[in-house]
Amino acid sequence: MNLEEKVISTDSIYQGVIIDVERQTVELPNGESAFREVVHHSGAVGVLTITDDNKIVLVRQWRAPIAKETLEIPAGKLDDRDHADKAHAVIRELNEEVRVKPGYLEEITHFYSSVGFSDEEMTLYVASDLESVTDELPRDDGEFLNLETYTLDEAKALIKRGEIEDAKTIMAIWYFELMQK
Amino acid sequence: MNLEEKVISTDSIYQGVIIDVERQTVELPNGESAFREVVHHSGAVGVLTITDDNKIVLVRQWRAPIAKETLEIPAGKLDDRDHADKAHAVIRELNEEVRVKPGYLEEITHFYSSVGFSDEEMTLYVASDLESVTDELPRDDGEFLNLETYTLDEAKALIKRGEIEDAKTIMAIWYFELMQK
Numbered sequence: 001m002n003l004e005e006k007v008i009s010t011d012s013i014y015q016g017v018i019i020d021v022e023r024q025t026v027e028l029p030n031g032e033s034a035f036r037e038v039v040h041h042s043g044a045v046g047v048l049t050i051t052d053d054n055k056i057v058l059v060r061q062w063r064a065p066i067a068k069e070t071l072e073i074p075a076g077k078l079d080d081r082d083h084a085d086k087a088h089a090v091i092r093e094l095n096e097e098v099r100v101k102p103g104y105l106e107e108i109t110h111f112y113s114s115v116g117f118s119d120e121e122m123t124l125y126v127a128s129d130l131e132s133v134t135d136e137l138p139r140d141d142g143e144f145l146n147l148e149t150y151t152l153d154e155a156k157a158l159i160k161r162g163e164i165e166d167a168k169t170i171m172a173i174w175y176f177e178l179m180q181k
Numbered sequence: 182m183n184l185e186e187k188v189i190s191t192d193s194i195y196q197g198v199i200i201d202v203e204r205q206t207v208e209l210p211n212g213e214s215a216f217r218e219v220v221h222h223s224g225a226v227g228v229l230t231i232t233d234d235n236k237i238v239l240v241r242q243w244r245a246p247i248a249k250e251t252l253e254i255p256a257g258k259l260d261d262r263d264h265a266d267k268a269h270a271v272i273r274e275l276n277e278e279v280r281v282k283p284g285y286l287e288e289i290t291h292f293y294s295s296v297g298f299s300d301e302e303m304t305l306y307v308a309s310d311l312e313s314v315t316d317e318l319p320r321d322d323g324e325f326l327n328l329e330t331y332t333l334d335e336a337k338a339l340i341k342r343g344e345i346e347d348a349k350t351i352m353a354i355w356y357f358e359l360m361q362k
Binding site: 005036118159178 | 218299301303358
């Protein structure tokens with residue numbers, strides 16, 4: 001079956017800092033038309049960050065959309081410089097948030113976070129052999145965070161208790177568990 | 182460190198069908214102010230669906246935000262009736278999309294899909310002991326899809342080749358792999 005939807009017209013709803021929002025009119029495979037709401041995002045990286053004693057580094061921060069604190073793997077938005085080399089963004093975020101430089105860094109996979117309404121694409125990495133940085137980059141304005149480290153078993157218990165509720169972080173922890181096998 | 186941001190004011194940007202968008206002015210922990218863009222979503226369920234011959238059921242569909250076909254586990258938005266009982270939404274989606282009723286259904290975990298800008302919360306289930314339904318529910322308007330089934334090894338190869346790029350689907354496949362151990 002042909003599944004393609006053709007975009008007939010696009011109305012810009014909002015052009016923001018993190019997101020742009022548009023409303024598309026599309027032609028469905030059966031010739032009828034429908035509306036689609038689309039949130040554009042520049043893309044992001046996240047990094048499963050493993051200490052020398054095999055713990056996972058998590059960042060505690062406030063998240064406005066859910067009005068509460070979260071525990072997440074280090075992550076950040078891509079900027080214009082990063083699209084040619086996303087590992088650059090990972091190294092920058094690890095410096096800004098964790099104050100480390102990874103001796104080992106590898107891409108795990110990439111995915112769309114919420115493909116029903118957004119094009120946000122995240123590339124997930126694993127980093128280890130961490131060394132303290134001497135050239136600390138400034139954190140983003142308005143970025144306040146605490147660093148915490150957990151063993152795999154502790155991290156799994158945090159998921160079970162609902163204290164880790166961030167998709168990319170749960171993915172990273174399950175991937176870390178698969179790495180142990 | 183206190184991480185809380187207090188909402189000072191909220192401007193509604195867009196009230197849509199799938200999403201509402203707002204722009205908040207918040208007070209940061211240091212007393213300064215900042216803007217936060219928030220996409221509200223009603224929440225969703227996704228379901229790792231396992232056939233009697235241990236294959237994963239995936240849905241091929243067009244996704245407007247990324248203008249291409251995806252392969253995803255069955256999933257759907259919550260509506261007002263579902264918030265008291267999300268398993269209801271899973272059973273409805275399995276009927277609408279896969280035309281099956283699960284003999285076994287269990288919650289795996291829940292997570293925020295993209296917590297940097299959205300409150301979309303997804304609850305992930307696993308379903309098996311599938312029986313064909315006799316009471317087929319109508320599909321949503323404008324919903325066109327193909328059903329496909331894959332072994333775990335095939336699904337992992339599809340992730341590796343970039344043919345599965347949906348976050349909840351990769352999570353479900355990794356969870357399925359963890360279930361085998």
